[in-house]
Amino acid sequence: MSVGIVMLCHTALDRAAQVARHWVERDCPVVIHVDQRVCKADFDMLQKALADLPDVRFSGRFACEWGTWGIVAATQGAASILLRDFPGVRHVYLASGSCLPLRPVRELIAYLEERPRTDFIESVTTADVGWTVGGLDVERFTLRFPFSWRKQRRLFDGYVRLQRLIRFKRRVPPGVVPHLGSQWWCLTRQTLSAILEDPERAEIDRYFRRVWIPDESYFQTLVRRYSANVESRSLTLSKFDFQGKPHIFYDDHLQLLRRSDCFVARKIWPNAKKLYRVFMTKEGEGQAAAEPHPGKIDRLFSKAVERRTKGRSGLYMQSRFPNEDWENGKSASPYSVFEGFAELFENFEPWLGKMTGTRVHGHLFSLERVEYSGGETIYNGAMSNSAALRDYNPKSFLANLLWNTRGERQCFQFGPADNQEINWQLGSDPNATISVISGAWAVPLFRSNLNFSEIRQEAARLQRLEQEHLLVLRSPWTKARCRIWNLAEFVENPMEPLQTIVDEISPRALRRLTEAPRMADLKGFGQFLQNLRNQGMQPMLMGDFPVDDNLQQNAARKGRPYLVK
């Protein structure tokens, strides 16, 4: 009989009774504290259920509202009884009614017997903790907290603010160096009795009575006064989520719990029948000397917190719909937008696909239909090619496409003839790389068979739209990576920009382009622009094209125009 248990209970008393019996039958006396707020009938039932066990005691009851002194008072009372009634006890283990021993009790006893002078209690100075609720750490010790955090949150917060404002500070008693830590500890008789029998205890208690969440600081602080050997960790596996409430264990955590080699876990869902059945009956043969290693469980829970606070980038769904600029990544993965390339080059899409090994779509925002790669009528995620469906919510459309294809870089064509509603979405997305050959929309017009008056009208319309688009791309709020060339400068030296683009998409390829896309025949394009001017339209986005065709004649050749080493 070297380990005694103090058990604090407030709900699921049937489970508490089951666990108490488990401890007692394995030679660990138990003192149970039941929250004052539990009704008499339930309390009587618990007492009756354990009546046949000689080594169970019930301690005087306190109301244990979260964050208040009651829990410490309850612990003090129960621990005193334990030390008084069971003189053989060397270590006192503080547990709750929803704690579950995971390893055979004799392993815990052996583990503690090997460390007879060690106090296991997480005890960290206020400067070093990063997990406190509401940002209160050192202020827990220096402010007053007369209002309930649960029921009078506004008063609570308001009173804290007021005290900060007037710089109110309580005096911390001499010799008390505030420490914080997990509520669940295991202390030696020597240390615990020194705390409980301290001649100054009345004064210290009076101080801690008004400290915020004293159950995480009373013993954690005082242990530093008396213990020669503090091992600052809890033997109880207990994880907290981002709101500071404990994660709960269910049947499907069985394997994780088993392999953690922790002695006790908290908190267990009362209806986790399998967990209770397995851990309450079988005394499995573990590695008796193994140290607890809760790493896997830590990861599981920290991932859960990350999912709740950061979420998956680029996902928009029923329970994640971030406000603008709070997306934590506007889209799921990087993508490239090409403007004017498919107009200037005859085979740009297949060429780019071949060079970079990515998915290259046509004009996804074309007014007629969504031009998916390969002319598909339906795409990844069962996305329709209906322009009406897309235009009903272009933002969702793009987000869906990028989410559905995450892991594969998407490239698509865009231009002033397309639905422009997506402009800002593209411009403000750091995942977007936008390459523009401004004025290239004139090339298909140049080569079309329309009447010139229609051409002129259409050219004016497209130019206006592209100007607006370029304003977006050049605005200070734009976060996309943008490259803009005018048609004339691009035509003059196309290989360098093409190389840059390809390198950017597949940086590991690291090879020179050996094949260029086929450029449209621009013979007579300068004259075409001059004709537009003569008819009163001012083409501004193409750069300087001489009226005679002696610009870049090499670029206007057909076939495979460049072979670059």
Next chain:
Amino acid sequence: MELKAVANRTRAIKKADILLFSTLRNERVRLPFFLKYYRDLGINHFLIVDNGSDDGSLEYLQDQKDVSVWHSKHSYKRSRFGVDWLNWLQMRYGHDHWTLVVDPDEFFIYPFADTRPLRALTDWLDASSIKSFSAMLLDMYPKGPIGAQPYREGQDPFEIAQWFDSGNYSITRNPKYGNLWIQGGPRARMFFPDKPERAPALNKTPLVKWSRRYAYASSTHMLLPRGLNLVYDEWGGEKASGCLLHAKFLDTFAAKAEEEMSRGQHYANSHEYKAYKAAMNDSPDMWCKWSEKYINWRQLEILGLMSKGNWA
């Protein structure tokens, strides 16, 4: 009152019971599996309004020990598509209970549904001070023409309707009620490619820790007070959510569409059913090569249709 109690067993409802509310008409063939599914999940009591069934639904429900059933011959449309009836029943019997409001062809699924009963979820929601839980409607459909595989009584409908659309949903925020407005899926793709605004809403908040001060404003899409509609995170994180697997597209669908059309009792002049009927005449196949075959909730979570949030 438009509702007449046919079998009122609500005295049997205990303090922490989880209640299911539903309204239906002529769903006899679906009922055995429906009740079994939700009993297995951990529903303690069913409260159902029968809107003038003549196929034996009422009689069948009357004989179930955990079902209370009311009867109404009044207009489904005038009762705002059953919402008024259910709001009244919920106010009366749902106060302080977790309540799940679903149609007989909607099957609730949530994170860890295969290993944790519904009570585990509601306990966790209670502990987290969460009062309402979102479950988007996910339309399920068979491969091949709807109706090629007949549904047998008691059968799991998802043996037939195994497929769904994984990533074609449109989401906007409704500024008035604060809820999200989700449309899309196979119905938008098949029946409303030219009138997407008419595609049915898929956002639902069926699981609520009810209070008599609450009310559903329109079906289970919107709640009052508005705070209950904030089932989504706005700062980048993910809240926990589930799905309602929708077993609408079985062989029973054609007959249903026909009947509902002639009754004209559905939302917005039944235009939804008009569109279905038009499309149904050429017995459509909703399946496409990008359709996703349903496996389990983990698959839905990976696809981003639902989330575990911080429940681990």
